[in-house]
Amino acid sequence: DAGVIQSPRHEVTEMGQEVTLRCKPISGHNSLFWYRQTMMRGLELLIYFNNNVPIDDSGMPEDRFSAKMPNASFSTLKIQPSEPRDSAVYFCASTRTGFEQYFGPGTRLTVT
Amino acid sequence: GENVEQHPSTLSVQEGDSAVIKCTYSDSASNYFPWYKQELGKRPQLIIDIRSNVGEKKDQRIAVTLNKTAKHFSLHITETQPEDSAVYFCAASTQANNDMRFGAGTRLTVKP
Numbered sequence: 001d002a003g004v005i006q007s008p009r010h011e012v013t014e015m016g017q018e019v020t021l022r023c024k025p026i027s028g029h030n031s032l033f034w035y036r037q038t039m040m041r042g043l044e045l046l047i048y049f050n051n052n053v054p055i056d057d058s059g060m061p062e063d064r065f066s067a068k069m070p071n072a073s074f075s076t077l078k079i080q081p082s083e084p085r086d087s088a089v090y091f092c093a094s095t096r097t098g099f100e101q102y103f104g105p106g107t108r109l110t111v112t
Numbered sequence: 113g114e115n116v117e118q119h120p121s122t123l124s125v126q127e128g129d130s131a132v133i134k135c136t137y138s139d140s141a142s143n144y145f146p147w148y149k150q151e152l153g154k155r156p157q158l159i160i161d162i163r164s165n166v167g168e169k170k171d172q173r174i175a176v177t178l179n180k181t182a183k184h185f186s187l188h189i190t191e192t193q194p195e196d197s198a199v200y201f202c203a204a205s206t207q208a209n210n211d212m213r214f215g216a217g218t219r220l221t222v223k224p
Contacts, residue, residue: 031210033210033212042201042214042215042216042217043156043201043214043217044214045211045212045213045214048210048211050210055210055211056211058113091155091156095210099144099146099161099163100146100158100161101146101158101212103155103156103157104155105154105155106155
C-alpha cells in the first residue's frame with residue numbers, strides 16, 4: 001500500500017494566485033480529512049468527507065478556501081486568492097475504520 | 113464542538129526518566145483518544161490509542177490512561193530515549209462523526 005499521497009510536496013506562489021493541493025487517500029478508506037499546521041495555530045481540521053460527501057467544513061477559514069472530493073480516490077483543496085497568512089503545511093489524512101487516521105506527507109505552502 | 117487542551121507545551125527530560133503529557137476534552141460523547149508523534153519535518157503518526165470502554169492501555173514503554181468522568185487522558189513514556197524527542201499530539205473524536213480535534217502539541221526533548 002502506497003499510503004496517502006499528496007501533491008505537490010512543496011508549493012511557492014505569489015499572493016493573489018490560485019493554489020490547488022491534491023490528495024489520494026488509501027484505497028478502501030471512506031473518510032478523508034484536510035488539516036493545516038502552523039506554529040501559531042497547531043494542527044487544525046479544515047474539512048472532512050465521508051463517502052465523498054463533505055460533512056463538516058466549519059474549520060475552513062474563509063470563502064477563499066474550497067475542497068472537493070469528486071470520487072473515492074481523489075480530493076482537492078483550493079485557495080483562491082492566496083495570501084501570505086495561508087503559508088502552512090497542509091496534511092491530508094484518510095481512515096476506513098473511523099478511528100486511526102493515516103496522514104499523507106503534507107504539502108508545504110509558501111505564499112510570498 | 114470538541115475542544116482539546118494539552119499540557120505542557122514543552123517538556124525536557126533526562127534520558128531514562130519518565131515523561132507524562134496530559135490532555136482534557138470537553139465533549140462527553142467523545143469515545144476515541146489517539147496519540148500521535150510527529151518528528152521534525154515529518155507527518156504525524158499514531159503511536160497508541162484508547163477507546164472509552166477501557167481505562168488504560170500499554171505498549172512497551174508507552175501507556176495511556178483515560179478518566180471519562182473527569183474527561184482527561186494522559187500519555188506516559190517510561191525509560192525515555194533520545195529518539196523519543198518529537199512533538200506529541202493528543203486528540204479526541206466520536207466514531208460516528210469522525211470529527212477528530214487535536215491538542216496543541218507537546219514538544220518533548222530527551223537529553224542524552
